[in-house]
Amino acid sequence: MTTPNQxxxxxxxxxxxxxxxxxxxxxxxxxxxxTRFPPEPNGYLHIGHAxxxxxxxxxxxxxxxxxxxxxxxxxxAKEEVEYVDSILADTKWLIDGWxxxxxxxxxxxxxxxxxxxxxxxxxxxxxIRNPKSEIPVEPFHASDYFDQFYEYALQLVRNGNAYxxxxxxxxxxxFRRLGKESPFRDRSVEENLDLLVRMKGGAFPDxxxxxxxxxxxxxxxxxxxDPVLYRIRHAEHHHTGNKWCIxxxxxxxxxxxxxxxxxxxxxxxxxxxxxxxxxxxxxxxLDLPRPLPHxxxxxxxxxxxxxxxxxKLMQLVNDRLVNGWDDPRMPTISGLRxxxxxxxxxxxxxxxxxxxxYPSMTDVALLEHTVRxxxxxxxPRRLAVLRPLKIVITNYPESKVxxxxxVNNPEDPGAGSRKIQFGRELFxxxxxxxxTPPPKYFRLKPGGEVRLKYAYIIKCDEVVKGDDGAVIELxxxxxxESKSGGATSSRKIKGTIxxxxxxxxxxxxxxxxxxxxxxxxxxxxxxxxxxxxxNSLDVVNAKxxxxxxxxxxxxxxxxxxxxxxALDPDSKPGKPVFNRTITxxxxxxxxTRKH
Ligand code: ATP
Ligand code: MG
Numbered sequence: 248m249t250t251p252n253q254x255x256x257x258x259x260x261x262x263x264x265x266x267x268x269x270x271x272x273x274x275x276x277x278x279x280x281x282t283r284f285p286p287e288p289n290g291y292l293h294i295g296h297a298x299x300x301x302x303x304x305x306x307x308x309x310x311x312x313x314x315x316x317x318x319x320x321x322x323x324a325k326e327e328v329e330y331v332d333s334i335l336a337d338t339k340w341l342i343d344g345w346x347x348x349x350x351x352x353x354x355x356x357x358x359x360x361x362x363x364x365x366x367x368x369x370x371x372x373x374x375i376r377n378p379k380s381e382i383p384v385e386p387f388h389a390s391d392y393f394d395q396f397y398e399y400a401l402q403l404v405r406n407g408n409a410y411x412x413x414x415x416x417x418x419x420x421x422f423r424r425l426g427k428e429s430p431f432r433d434r435s436v437e438e439n440l441d442l443l444v445r446m447k448g449g450a451f452p453d454x455x456x457x458x459x460x461x462x463x464x465x466x467x468x469x470x471x472x473d474p475v476l477y478r479i480r481h482a483e484h485h486h487t488g489n490k491w492c493i494x495x496x497x498x499x500x501x502x503x504x505x506x507x508x509x510x511x512x513x514x515x516x517x518x519x520x521x522x523x524x525x526x527x528x529x530x531x532x533l534d535l536p537r538p539l540p541h542x543x544x545x546x547x548x549x550x551x552x553x554x555x556x557x558x559k560l561m562q563l564v565n566d567r568l569v570n571g572w573d574d575p576r577m578p579t580i581s582g583l584r585x586x587x588x589x590x591x592x593x594x595x596x597x598x599x600x601x602x603x604x605y606p607s608m609t610d611v612a613l614l615e616h617t618v619r620x621x622x623x624x625x626x627p628r629r630l631a632v633l634r635p636l637k638i639v640i641t642n643y644p645e646s647k648v649x650x651x652x653x654v655n656n657p658e659d660p661g662a663g664s665r666k667i668q669f670g671r672e673l674f675x676x677x678x679x680x681x682x683t684p685p686p687k688y689f690r691l692k693p694g695g696e697v698r699l700k701y702a703y704i705i706k707c708d709e710v711v712k713g714d715d716g717a718v719i720e721l722x723x724x725x726x727x728e729s730k731s732g733g734a735t736s737s738r739k740i741k742g743t744i745x746x747x748x749x750x751x752x753x754x755x756x757x758x759x760x761x762x763x764x765x766x767x768x769x770x771x772x773x774x775x776x777x778x779x780x781x782n783s784l785d786v787v788n789a790k791x792x793x794x795x796x797x798x799x800x801x802x803x804x805x806x807x808x809x810x811x812x813a814l815d816p817d818s819k820p821g822k823p824v825f826n827r828t829i830t831x832x833x834x835x836x837x838x839t840r841k842h
Contacts (some may be wrong), residue, residue: 261358262602264543265306266513272310277511277538279311287319288330290557291579292337292574295548301597303514304342315508317387321500323484335386337580342589350647388485389504396495397447399503399533400458400477406438408532411442412459419457423472428464446479449492453479462528470525474498498522502529512714513540516547517606545602551611553578553674554775568779573828576763576783582817587803587813587828592618608768615829622803622811627655630667630745631791633757634673637749638721640705643671653701665791669702671750674790679744680721682710689742697742700807704729705742745807752790756824757787
């Protein structure tokens with residue numbers, strides 16, 4: 248499998264949901280396609296949400312429609328402003344610059360532009376259509392519709408489709424499981440109205456009563472067994488303050504939010520398939536004059552070697568098993584961003600995995616492969632040594648400094664070259680030297696030769712050790728004619744290693760990440776936390792070529808032979824910190840070549 252070349256127009260993706268949308272566009276069923284991404288602000292977004300964002304915003308863009316971002320903020324207890332802010336920042340980051348990708352993002356089947364919700368929808372649209380604009384992504388809030396939800400609740404009571412129930416939450420659950428009707432099911436409309444008004448007015452304590460839909464207690468679908476629509480919670484809400492003490496349940500709020508916003512295609516993950524009859528029942532039981540939304544379900548993204556639920560990610564954060572939601576080992580959008588992954592690579596990944604109706608597990612190697620493909624084309628090459636080992640070129644003059652040309656990106660001739668300094672004292676990576684070489688070892692060994700990238704062939708003459716027996720220095724001689732253009736430059740040497748000038752190199756902290764879990768499916772059985780990889784972070788003091796002192800936080804660099812690295816926000820002037828986004832070894836490409 249290859250990833251699309253982003254310099255070409257890749258075909259627009261096609262899947263069963265887009266097929267439905269295309270059919271609806273063709274039949275002019277809707278004035279405009281309108282999707283939404285409705286996160287609950289109870290945690291940070293993860294890469295699974297990225298799949299949903301790319302699907303919903305992608306459909307809107309491809310079909311000339313609109314996509315809302317909606318805070319599904321109906322639960323006052325679990326939600327916080329911090330999460331709202333992070334969700335907006337992460338969504339904006341992910342969709343900014345989308346139009347530059349050409350990932351099939353050509354509008355197809357254009358429908359007329361109409362303002363559906365005043366000016367707000369134009370914000371969403373401009374965030375995609377004009378990705379360079381500074382216009383913030385402006386969210387909708389389900390909590391903005393609390394008044395309208397309440398009106399709909401009154402309507403359901405009036406038309407005999409809802410009742411106030413006095414059973415405790417535990418009793419309600421039990422009766423629903425058993426398919427038993429509540430003794431309060433047949434209250435009169437007047438009594439129900441009176442009780443609902445008093446519930447809203449704060450007359451009852453938490454949990455004393457609920458408003459329930461009157462559907463079918465004998466339905467094989469549990470969601471249709473008189474589900475709770477409203478519960479009492481005397482709690483402050485981050486958006487509506489103390490205005491409300493009754494809060495709508497997910498299905499009620501979600502369905503009506505879709506209707507209120509004029510959503511045409513309400514796309515969600517498979518676990519909501521069983522909720523669809525309730526979604527449709529609510530829409531059918533109310534007097535709703537405008538066209539109704541339809542719900543479609545797709546399989547959520549599951550990724551190997553990680554967990555993908557806000558609840559579990561929250562445990563890792565709260566138990567301090569990672570350093571916050573944006574720890575670069577986390578599958579959160581903020582973690583992946585901090586690690587150095589780009590929005591375009593995540594979008595490319597989301598397009599690549601496709602949309603199906605079958606639950607599956609995606610190999611994280613595919614994500615890494617997608618990121619590598621992009622960086623291989625775009626990343627400037629630099630030299631850095633992770634575990635420095637000093638070498639002295641004994642036949643090289645002490646005061647001499649040579650400037651050698653190093654290619655910036657062999658994949659991009661336009662990227663040119665830069666000058667790197669060569670001198671008598673250098674650092675190489677300790678991993679490139681051994682005193683006990685296995686067969687076919689082509690790096691440096693006592694008495695052996697190796698080429699220094701962009702420079703000379705050197706030979707290791709002497710190994711200097713400290714009192715504890717550890718190697719502290721290698722004394723070498725260089726073949727001073729072996730540099731590019733020299734008399735022996737074409738001499739064949741099997742190994743080439745990288746290096747930096749000891750006099751010029753700068754110090755940097757480099758954080759090397761490995762998978763957060765040791766098993767492909769930490770969620771499969773047992774406590775996922777027992778599968779945490781104790782070696783998922785390794786911090787080293789590296790020596791880097793001096794140009795990295797001015798590293799651009801927006802750029803991913805390839806440290807030659809080591810992987811792709813990006814500056815971490817922990818960097819201080821004169822003390823850069825780099826995260827290894829990814830190594831160079833592509834296990835995905837290797838796997839697919841085998842088949
Ligand atoms: P989690 O279980 O991680 O808490 P959630 O489904 O409760 O996720 P929401 O905030 O309700 O999270 O999700 C917002 C949208 O993102 C929903 O439409 C949901 O279906 C979608 N989504 C959540 N997780 C995934 C995933 N792994 N793959 C694809 N879409 C997802
Ligand atoms: Mg949820």
